[in-house]
Amino acid sequence: MTDNGTSVVKLVDVHKIYRSGEMEVHAVRGVSLEIARGEFVALMGASGSGKSTLMNVLGCLDRPTSGRYLLDGHDVSHLSRDQLADIRNQKLGFVFQNFNLLPRTSARENVELPLLYGKHHLSNAQLRERADRVLDSVGLHGREEHHPSQLSGGQQQRVAIARALINNPEVLLADEPTGNLDSHTSVEIMGIFQELNDRGITIIMVTHEADIAAFARRNVIMRDGLVRSDRAVSKRLIASQEVGKIAPVDDMVQPLG
Amino acid sequence: MRLGSTFKVAFRALRRNKLRSALTALGIIIGVGAVIAMVGIGSGAKAQVEAQIASLGENVILVFSGSTTASGIRTGWGGAGTLKIEDAEAIRREVPGVSAVSEEVPSNTQIAAGNQNWFTRVLGESADYFDIRQWPLAEGAPFTPQDVRSANKVCIIGKTTASQIFGNDDPIGQTLRIKNVPFSVLGVLIPKGLSAQGLDQDDVVIMPYTSAMKRVSGGTTLRNINIQVANASDLEPAQQQIIALLRQRHNIRPGRDDDFTVRNQQEIAQAATATTEVMTGLLGAIAGVSLVVGGIGIMNIMLVSVTERTREIGTRMAVGAHGRDILTQFLIEAVSLSAVGGLLGIILGIAASKILSVWKDWPSLISPSSIIIAFMVSAAVGIFFGFYPARTASRLDPIDALRYE
Numbered sequence: 001m002t003d004n005g006t007s008v009v010k011l012v013d014v015h016k017i018y019r020s021g022e023m024e025v026h027a028v029r030g031v032s033l034e035i036a037r038g039e040f041v042a043l044m045g046a047s048g049s050g051k052s053t054l055m056n057v058l059g060c061l062d063r064p065t066s067g068r069y070l071l072d073g074h075d076v077s078h079l080s081r082d083q084l085a086d087i088r089n090q091k092l093g094f095v096f097q098n099f100n101l102l103p104r105t106s107a108r109e110n111v112e113l114p115l116l117y118g119k120h121h122l123s124n125a126q127l128r129e130r131a132d133r134v135l136d137s138v139g140l141h142g143r144e145e146h147h148p149s150q151l152s153g154g155q156q157q158r159v160a161i162a163r164a165l166i167n168n169p170e171v172l173l174a175d176e177p178t179g180n181l182d183s184h185t186s187v188e189i190m191g192i193f194q195e196l197n198d199r200g201i202t203i204i205m206v207t208h209e210a211d212i213a214a215f216a217r218r219n220v221i222m223r224d225g226l227v228r229s230d231r232a233v234s235k236r237l238i239a240s241q242e243v244g245k246i247a248p249v250d251d252m253v254q255p256l257g
Numbered sequence: 258m259r260l261g262s263t264f265k266v267a268f269r270a271l272r273r274n275k276l277r278s279a280l281t282a283l284g285i286i287i288g289v290g291a292v293i294a295m296v297g298i299g300s301g302a303k304a305q306v307e308a309q310i311a312s313l314g315e316n317v318i319l320v321f322s323g324s325t326t327a328s329g330i331r332t333g334w335g336g337a338g339t340l341k342i343e344d345a346e347a348i349r350r351e352v353p354g355v356s357a358v359s360e361e362v363p364s365n366t367q368i369a370a371g372n373q374n375w376f377t378r379v380l381g382e383s384a385d386y387f388d389i390r391q392w393p394l395a396e397g398a399p400f401t402p403q404d405v406r407s408a409n410k411v412c413i414i415g416k417t418t419a420s421q422i423f424g425n426d427d428p429i430g431q432t433l434r435i436k437n438v439p440f441s442v443l444g445v446l447i448p449k450g451l452s453a454q455g456l457d458q459d460d461v462v463i464m465p466y467t468s469a470m471k472r473v474s475g476g477t478t479l480r481n482i483n484i485q486v487a488n489a490s491d492l493e494p495a496q497q498q499i500i501a502l503l504r505q506r507h508n509i510r511p512g513r514d515d516d517f518t519v520r521n522q523q524e525i526a527q528a529a530t531a532t533t534e535v536m537t538g539l540l541g542a543i544a545g546v547s548l549v550v551g552g553i554g555i556m557n558i559m560l561v562s563v564t565e566r567t568r569e570i571g572t573r574m575a576v577g578a579h580g581r582d583i584l585t586q587f588l589i590e591a592v593s594l595s596a597v598g599g600l601l602g603i604i605l606g607i608a609a610s611k612i613l614s615v616w617k618d619w620p621s622l623i624s625p626s627s628i629i630i631a632f633m634v635s636a637a638v639g640i641f642f643g644f645y646p647a648r649t650a651s652r653l654d655p656i657d658a659l660r661y662e
Binding site for chain 2: 056059061062081082085086088089090094096100101102103104105109113114116117118121163
């Protein structure tokens with residue numbers, strides 16, 4: 001089942017058809033895509049283009065109706081619900097538009113969450129040590145005890161990124177990660193993504209904003225369930241340079257709770 | 258297995274909603290507390306009645322004069338005059354296993370001493386009476402079989418009678434006038450308290466039954482005979498033989514009703530405790546309803562919680578939770594609430610019944626079995642009412658759950 005070692009994601013003629021009552025929605029109509037280790041791909045398209053459906057398939061939240069999906073060389077197209085859950089836990093990290101942090105729960109406990117569903121049982125001390133290390137790496141040292149309501153949007157998204165990274169995933173999947181953030185904070189988050197990517201982490205990011213997609217290395221544009229354009233980013237933006245150009249809306253650190 | 262982690266997850270979720278968790282558990286606390294307290298009070302009442310029955314004496318058979326086909330012992334106090342002294346003597350002589358017999362001649366009359374008088378119950382008995390009733394004297398000495406044979410003018414009085422007539426004076430050796438006949442007080446009984454029927458058992462004068470017949474009631478028949486057998490195993494056969502003996506002595510032909518009633522202590526106890534058993538059952542059932550209401554409260558909260566936490570469930574599934582992990586988490590949450598509620602409810606129930614027993618003077622009896630059953634039931638309530646919401650949560654589709662607003 002193993003493919004060539006450089007492709008971490010390989011889609012072969014993937015279709016996804018939804019049935020809602022009598023209606024059949026052909027959301028993805030045959031997408032073949034290869035993403036190599038260490039790439040930073042922005043998946044773009046208008047709403048209804050099939051990018052979200054493709055993202056669900058890539059994130060092992062959904063199975064393709066037909067076609068093959070090789071993740072890290074293993075075919076995951078026909079795995080059971082529980083097997084997919086284990087794949088998500090071990091090989092994938094998710095970052096969502098609305099952060100999806102557990103409310104009234106400290107940043108540390110939010111980051112520990114994937115470890116609780118992992119194969120290995122860790123002691124409280126081990127959980128804490130690993131969570132704090134990852135929180136530190138996204139610049140949240142000293143905020144381990146803060147609840148989401150006490151953190152700014154950018155900080156909440158950093159917690160979510162830390163949660164996605166805790167199991168050292170093969171691929172980081174981000175679904176509109178800057179959709180709920182102002183432009184200054186968005187660039188900061190892109191800075192974190194670029195930094196992670198420079199360290200070798202593969203990132204697939206869904207966005208409809210061209211200026212956010214410009215931080216990626218490769219842009220894949222979908223329309224009507226098909227890939228219409230797939231090209232490397234020519235004038236790539238570097239977040240560390242851009243961040244100075246946008247004035248912060250406010251101080252960003254604005255505890256609410 | 259990652260059950261340990263699931264416990265951690267569930268406890269963290271409960272801790273996040275402290276107030277809600279506490280209020281949900283409160284339903285179970287009250288339900289279990291009510292069951293424990295109500296059953297405790299019911300059992301206490303039953304134990305009290307049983308203790309009163311036991312105060313009649315051990316292995317006692319009572320023979321009442323007069324036929325009672327109607328229910329109950331009390332209507333049997335007829336005094337139809339069918340029991341004779343010779344009947345009692347025949348029982349004493351002929352029925353094996355009988356260890357003591359006391360002929361009873363009761364009457365209610367005015368008694369006096371000095372310038373005091375008092376209306377009380379006067380019992381004529383044999384000298385065995387104090388053994389049968391297991392009723393020792395606080396002071397003085399009982400009358401003897403010789404006093405009975407000679408119909409001597411002696412008596413033993415109860416604590417209530419003593420204080421009503423003699424106040425703080427020592428009654429021993431004093432003279433009590435009953436129907437203008439002077440009786441010498443030989444002794445005072447220890448207090449026995451209220452009977453199962455609520456009568457003050459200490460408001461009494463006890464004298465030889467011969468004296469009672471001759472000088473107080475004027476009759477020649479016995480109203481009842483108190484009989485004690487040596488061993489509990491003799492109770493049934495002795496009772497049968499007494500019936501046969503009395504039928505023969507009274508010339509009752511086969512097929513005719515007895516002109517006397519024989520009851521043993523177990524029958525009396527059963528009749529008396531039947532009411533309290535019904536009461537215990539009723540109280541327990543009412544309390545059980547509140548436990549079920551508490552369970553429905555848990556189900557309600559868990560269902561609301563599943564809806565409210567749909568995105569959370571989606572997030573958990575996205576980071577690798579299996580459906581089973583979610584199911585277990587919600588079940589643990591429900592069972593923890595009900596189990597903690599159950600434990601606190603047991604404490605509350607014990608406290609409530611103790612307070613009631615002190616404040617209202619209701620006896621309460623909390624058995625270990627009722628505590629264990631209450632706890633098991635509360636845990637079962639958690640599983641039963643937690644399962645449906647937990648299963649609903651575990652079957653959510655992660656994509657839909659993540660998008661849920």
